[in-house]
Amino acid sequence: xxxxxxxxxxxxxxxxxxxxxxxxxxxxxxxxxxxxxxxxxxxxxxxxxxxxxxxxxxxxxxxxxxxxxxxxxxxxxxxxxxxxxxxxxxxxxxxxxxxxxxxxxxxxxxxxxxxxxxxxxxxxxxxxxxxxxxxxxxxxxxxxxxxxxxxxxxxxxxxxxxxxxxxxxxxxxxxxxxxxxxxxxxxxxxxxxxxxxxxxxxxxxxxxxxxxxxxxxxxxxxxxxxxxxxxx
Numbered sequence: 195x196x197x198x199x200x201x202x203x204x205x206x207x208x209x210x211x212x213x214x215x216x217x218x219x220x221x222x223x224x225x226x227x228x229x230x231x232x233x234x235x236x237x238x239x240x241x242x243x244x245x246x247x248x249x250x251x252x253x254x255x256x257x258x259x260x261x262x263x264x265x266x267x268x269x270x271x272x273x274x275x276x277x278x279x280x281x282x283x284x285x286x287x288x289x290x291x292x293x294x295x296x297x298x299x300x301x302x303x304x305x306x307x308x309x310x311x312x313x314x315x316x317x318x319x320x321x322x323x324x325x326x327x328x329x330x331x332x333x334x335x336x337x338x339x340x341x342x343x344x345x346x347x348x349x350x351x352x353x354x355x356x357x358x359x360x361x362x363x364x365x366x367x368x369x370x371x372x373x374x375x376x377x378x379x380x381x382x383x384x385x386x387x388x389x390x391x392x393x394x395x396x397x398x399x400x401x402x403x404x405x406x407x408x409x410x411x412x413x414x415x416x417x418x419x420x421x422x423x424x425x426x
Contacts, residue, residue, distance in 0.1 A: 199272040201225045201265060203250060203309060204279025206233035208375035208382075209327065212397035213276055218243040220404060222274065225265045252279050252305025253297055262312040271316035274404075277306040278327040282342045282377060295341050302345035307352055314360065321408060323364045325400065326353045330371045330416055334425055357413065364411045366403055370396045371418030389421030 200217045204210040206228035214226055218241040226234050227250030234247030248264055251257040265272065280302045283294050310317075310324055317324060331339065332346035350367055357365040374382050374390040396417065403412050418424065 198222045198274070199225070199265075199269045200274035200276065201227065201272050201309075201313065202276040202278055203227045203252060203305075206230040206237065208377065209370075209373060209393040209396055210276075210278040211237050212393045213278060213325075213327075213400055214245070215241060215394075216397050216400050217274065217276075217404075218245065220401065223269060225261075225269055225272070227261050228279070250279075252309070253300040255304075255308060258305065258308045258312060262309075265313075271320055272313055273317075273320050273322040274325070275310060275313050275317060275322070276325045276327065276400075277309055278325075279305065280327065280345075280377075282339075284338045284342065286338060287340045290341060298341045298345050299348070302342075303348045303352065306349055310352075310356060314356075317363045318360055321362050321364075323366065323403070324353075324356065325366045325368055325403070326350075328353070328367045328369050330369050330418060330425075332367065332369055353413075357411070364408075364413075366412050367414045368396075368399065369414065369416040371416075371422045389419050391417065391419045391422075 200222040202210055202214045205214045205226035214224055217224055223244040225246045225248060227248050228234050229251050231249045238245035238247045246268055248261055250261045281298060326349055328349050329346045331343045332350040335343045353365050353367040370391055372390045373393055373396060374387045375393050399415055406412055
């Protein structure tokens, strides 16, 4: 894996940190992005390989431009892009403010689109991989989750379109169910989360995807805890 470079967004904690752990163990040099730069720096000290923590706010197009420029200057072209960062706000549709609705799409959809297009030339030249961390709700809905579900439907569409337009790369839509993380201001291990997926277990699927030969595209991977109801 010499000279392989990977980018992970939303890497400061939760699933993003565990995805970074897998990539580092697999020999990748990492560029990690998140708003919490201090947490990224702490994570970088714990990982076994070369890690470059960089500030990144996916709701700010200028931040993405600066992040891409810093990665290009410091590390050169990349081989893997993990679009992991995402936000969720949950309540009835009529209770959303315009700002809240727009922010969900700015981070979950536009941010992933802009990150991917920024690194697209690298990924095509190196026949790389893009992982869109989506959700099992990218094909279903639930009450109080309207904008979040809609953003994941949109991310699914982006994943498929990027793949069709760029056959040299592999685009994986990773669709986990409920994960025991800090998502939506929750706390890991909180009451009611006993049956949730653990982020470490979800991250292990990335190791499998990386190990597949390049003539195989793993386009979609859904996983849920056995305690989560299988809704479709």
